[in-house]
Amino acid sequence: MIASSQSNHPLSGVKDFGRTANPLDQACARLRSAGLRITQPRIAILEALIQRNNPASIEQIHNDVTSDSCDLVTVYRCLAVFEELGLVRRCFFHNGTSLYEINLNDSPHYHIVCRSCGKVERIDVSLTDGVERMLRERGYQQVTHMVEFFGVCPDCQKKMAESNPLSPTIVR
Numbered sequence: 524m525i526a527s528s529q530s531n532h533p534l535s536g537v538k539d540f541g542r543t544a545n546p547l548d549q550a551c552a553r554l555r556s557a558g559l560r561i562t563q564p565r566i567a568i569l570e571a572l573i574q575r576n577n578p579a580s581i582e583q584i585h586n587d588v589t590s591d592s593c594d595l596v597t598v599y600r601c602l603a604v605f606e607e608l609g610l611v612r613r614c615f616f617h618n619g620t621s622l623y624e625i626n627l628n629d630s631p632h633y634h635i636v637c638r639s640c641g642k643v644e645r646i647d648v649s650l651t652d653g654v655e656r657m658l659r660e661r662g663y664q665q666v667t668h669m670v671e672f673f674g675v676c677p678d679c680q681k682k683m684a685e686s687n688p689l690s691p692t693i694v695r
């Protein structure tokens with residue numbers, strides 16, 4: 524999803540589901556099939572989410588959407604609608620903020636958040652397939668889950684070690 528758009532690249536196969544239509548078209552198709560109108564604010568918010576391709580706060584998304592017609596409440600409402608549709612995934616972070624991320628046929632993944640600088644990195648693993656399958660077998664529907672990882676990133680560790688030479692974190 525970043526700069527490289529060569530679809531023949533062997534590693535790009537992972538995202539093949541999403542390659543038939545551009546992400547915005549796909550998102551609009553999801554809105555349409557749910558019987559929802561495609562309004563200017565909704566398009567602007569979807570574009571902002573697609574651009575970021577990383578969890579973002581309501582305030583960040585609102586900043587991205589420069590249109591005057593789209594106030595914070597509108598962003599909030601649109602995101603709630605998208606979340607209900609499964610078009611957006613909400614991640615909860617340790618300080619209680621929830622961040623929103625676009626969810627278009629993407630492979631399952633998690634995030635690691637640096638407790639010190641707040642940097643968010645994506646981890647492409649699937650941990651819960653078995654659990655979700657088991658829950659569906661038990662009769663649960665619309666199963667979702669929230670898993671986030673927290674740690675201190677290597678950069679922050681380095682900075683801490685530099686500001687406190689006695690710190691034992693990085694010895695070797």
Ligand SMILES: [Zn+2]
Nearest residue numbers: 637640676679
């Ligand atoms: Zn950090």
